[in-house]
Amino acid sequence: MDWTRNKARLLTAPLLALLLLATVCACKVTYSFNGASIDYNVTKTIQIEEFPIRASYVWGPMQNIFNNELKDIFANHTHLTQVKRNGDLKIEGEITQYQQRNKSVSAEGYSAQTELSMTVNVRFTNNKKHEEDFEQTFTATSTYETTQSLSSVQEELVTQMTKEITEQIFNATVANW
Numbered sequence: 809m810d811w812t813r814n815k816a817r818l819l820t821a822p823l824l825a826l827l828l829l830a831t832v833c834a835c836k837v838t839y840s841f842n843g844a845s846i847d848y849n850v851t852k853t854i855q856i857e858e859f860p861i862r863a864s865y866v867w868g869p870m871q872n873i874f875n876n877e878l879k880d881i882f883a884n885h886t887h888l889t890q891v892k893r894n895g896d897l898k899i900e901g902e903i904t905q906y907q908q909r910n911k912s913v914s915a916e917g918y919s920a921q922t923e924l925s926m927t928v929n930v931r932f933t934n935n936k937k938h939e940e941d942f943e944q945t946f947t948a949t950s951t952y953e954t955t956q957s958l959s960s961v962q963e964e965l966v967t968q969m970t971k972e973i974t975e976q977i978f979n980a981t982v983a984n985w
Contacts (some may be wrong), residue, residue, distance in 0.1 A: 846886060846982050850936050852890040855895025859928065863906040866971050870966050874903060874928070877967075877974045886982060901930040904945070908958065911951055918954070924962075925949040926969045944980065948972040960965060 856879050861871050878899070882888060888897070905927035914920040927947040935939040947968035952961045 814825050820954075829919055831844045833939050841895075846888065848887055850895045852889060853891045853895040854882055854886070854897040854899070856882065856951050857895060857898070857900035860898075860902050861906070862902040862904050863927075865908075867906065867966065869963070870906065870926070871903065872922070873963075873966055874970045874974070877970045878977065881974045881978050882982075896934070896936050897981065898933040898935065899930060900933075901928060901978065904929045905947075909981070910954075914965065920954055922954050922958070923949050923951050924958070924965050926966065927971065928973050928977075930977055930980075942980070946976045946980075948976075 835941060837848060854876075859871065859878070860873050881888065890932060903926065905925065908922050908924045910919040911921040911923040912919070925947060926949075927945055929945050931941070931943045950965040950968050952958075
């Protein structure tokens with residue numbers, strides 16, 4: 809009796825494994841750790857134009873920091889090939905605002921914190937699905953203590969704001985959040 813039961817188990821286990829394997833192979837599960845939801849069979853390329861600074865207040869390195877970060881986020885989180893023209897997706901725009909303002913006042917009546925903000929206007933074109941095209945502005949802010957000079961914290965703050973804005977752009981264009 810034990811021999812018959814063991815024999816049945818020995819024959820059933822491979823059949824169950826085969827059935828499980830067939831089920832898994834028959835299903836198509838798409839899961840992405842980076843949040844991008846791109847059909848790579850349809851969309852293969854992306855064209856990312858340089859974003860010029862059109863703001864009245866300018867910090868020179870900001871343009872290169874932003875443009876490099878925008879290209880890097882798509883290179884690191886998608887399998888799209890970046891092209892100079894005729895991309896399946898196209899991202900273009902300009903840095904429209906870069907400003908600072910007092911955020912809080914100390915007990916003595918002086919500015920205690922300053923808020924730095926950056927705004928970018930983006931035009932997105934999906935040449936495979938034009939119903940997804942849009943034009944939108946993205947803004948990020950960062951605060952620093954007024955006891956610090958802007959020049960001593962500017963690079964760090966611009967890098968933080970750039971990272972935040974490029975993540976917003978990535979989510980709006982290819983993550984479909």
